[in-house]
Amino acid sequence: MKGIKKYFGPSTLVTAAFIGPGTLTVCTISGANFGYTLLWVLLFATISTIILQEMTARLGLITQKGLGEAIRAQIENPVVRAIAIILVFTAIIIGNAAYEAGNISGAALGIEGIFGDTIPWAMLIGVVSFAILFLGKFQLIERVLIGLVMVMSTVFIITALIVKPDLSEIFSGLFIPSIxxxxxxxxxxxxxxxxxxxxxxLHASSVSKKWKKQEQLGDLRKENAVAIGLGGLISMAIVITSAATIYGTGVSGINEMAVQLEPLLGSWAKYFIAIGLFAAGISSSITAPLAAAYAARGVFGWKEKASSWKFRSIWIFILMIGTIFSLIGYKPIQVIQVAQIANGVLLPVIVSFLIHLCNKKSLLDNYVNKPWQNMLAFVVIMVSLVVSFRSLNSVFNFI
Incomplete structure (x- = not known):
């Protein structure tokens, strides 16, 4: 039991955080619209996530500090430091606010699938998330998230096998990029x-709770690869089930999303998707504001505890913005898509700072990045920048 337990921890929390309503929605839409042709994106993104999360986890283990604290401490020039703080804080606020709107909209979409739109569910979800964050019951949340990841992985992976997808098309989609x-x-x-x-x-701030010694870096890397690899497999399974069952039909709501699981769950598919969206939305609506607050505390050098009102003011703001945008009339599917696009646009800013820190020998000594880690991180930045710039006009038209 102890050998298995070491593979569950901060990295599993990261996986459960990104397997939210956004992943379920975007992967379903990708399979429905483009079949198996975008599986290569998830393969690339999963490998990249393993590398980047290992970098930030290694930073957290070796320094016992969060990413925000490291950014502030390692930039000595006050002007450059101020610019860096503004850039990082702005990226986190904008990205998390958009992501939070998608989280709450996803949870609302799920509960509407069961009870209908009888009341403003987004407001209720915002209040519930506020109560959980205010009370600080995060250990219980982590267990729920881990359980959610396991349930999601089992259902989607089994369904992906049942629908008997075209293996040659899967292979082509995985290894032949198409843009x-x-x-x-x-x-x-x-x-x-x-x-x-x-x-x-979130990872850099939470890793020190489990990993304390530099000698544990090997175990940390194993946990990171296993947990995030599982998350990538779930995402691919969602694309595969969608491509095999609803390709070419379009997705506008929960009923279309549920069709992909009917081969396994039959008439219960709608309720599973609804509960899954609700649970994933609630869990992610808690982790996103919390991560923003940790980032703010780090980059501004606050010494206050998580129970201080300065810390709470950040996650309250993120939660409030997400709730408001979920209430003002945008379709949940649209809000969720825009949130993921915003994350992709902002990604290069954060990764650039991470690469800089993980190459500082004065900070990590012999644990600095290897050349291949830098190369892949730069590829992530370049791919994100190229696709972001090419898509910028489309983003504005889409919004």
Whole structure:
């Protein structure tokens, strides 16, 4: 039991955080619109996430500090430090606010699938998330998230096997990249829902709770690879089930999303998707504001505890913005898509700072990045930038 337990911890929390309503929605839409052709994006994004989360976890283990604290401490020039703080804080606030709107909209979409739109569910979800964050019951939340990841993985992976997808098309989709004018936003959304910028802050801040010694780096890396690899497998399974069952039909709501699980769950598929969206939305609506607050505390050098009102003011703001945007009339599917696109656009800013820190020998000594880690991180930045710039006009038109 002890050998198995070491593979569950901060990295599993990261996986559960990115397997939220955004992943379920964006992966379903990608499979429905483009079949298996964008599986290569998830393969690339999963490998990239393993590398980037290992970097931020290693930073947290060796320094016993969060990513925000490291950024502030390692930039000595006051002007450059101020610019860096503004850039990081702005990216985190914008990204997390958009992500939070998607989380709450996803949870609301799930509960509406069972009870209908009888009341403003987004407001109720915002209040519940506020209560959980205010009370600080995070250990219980972590267990729920881990359980959610396991349930999601089992259902989607089994369904992906039952629908008997075309293996040659899966192989082609995994290893032959395809970028067209039509799929650019989908690519950016898949990257944004997998390589989540706020998870880099969340991971670095939470890793020191379990990992204390430099000698544990090997175990940390194993946990990181297993947990995030599982998350990538779940995302691919969602695309595969969607491509095999609803390709070419379009997705506008929960009923269309449920069709992909009917081969396994039959008439219960709608309720599973509804409960899954609700649970994933609630869990992610808690982790996103919390990660923003940790990031703010780090970059501004606050010494206050998580129970201080300065710390709470950040997550309250993120939660409030997310709730408001979920209430003002945008369709939940649209809000969720835009949130993932925003994450993809903001990703290069955070990754650039992470690369800088993980190459500082004065900070990590012999644990600095290897050349291949830098190379892959730069590829993540370049792919995100290229797709972001090519899609910018489409993003504005989409919004």
């Amino acid at each position: 067209t004018d039509q799929n650019q936003l989908a690519i950016l959304g898949l990257i944004g829902t997998t390589i989540v910028p706020y998870n880099l802050f």
